[in-house]
Amino acid sequence: MLVEKVSYDINIKAFRRGTSIFIPCLDGTAVxxxxxxxxxxxxxxxxxxxxxxxxxxxxxxxRI
Numbered sequence: 001m002l003v004e005k006v007s008y009d010i011n012i013k014a015f016r017r018g019t020s021i022f023i024p025c026l027d028g029t030a031v032x033x034x035x036x037x038x039x040x041x042x043x044x045x046x047x048x049x050x051x052x053x054x055x056x057x058x059x060x061x062x063r064i
Contacts, residue, residue, distance in 0.1 A: 020061060024057070046064065
């Protein structure tokens with residue numbers, strides 16, 4: 001998956017219910033839409049939130 005010119009390899013099999021991932025980004029709304037579309041392809045329900053963690057802005061994705 002390519003997010004803001006940075007390639008991320010998300011292991012779908014390891015992304016189980018109740019787990020989350022953090023994707024650092026500058027434009028949170030665009031990345032949020034992109035992540036939602038990506039997980040929709042795999043029929044995975046997620047909740048996303050734009051957050052700042054340890055001084056880094058990004059998007060947190062939880063699998064539900």
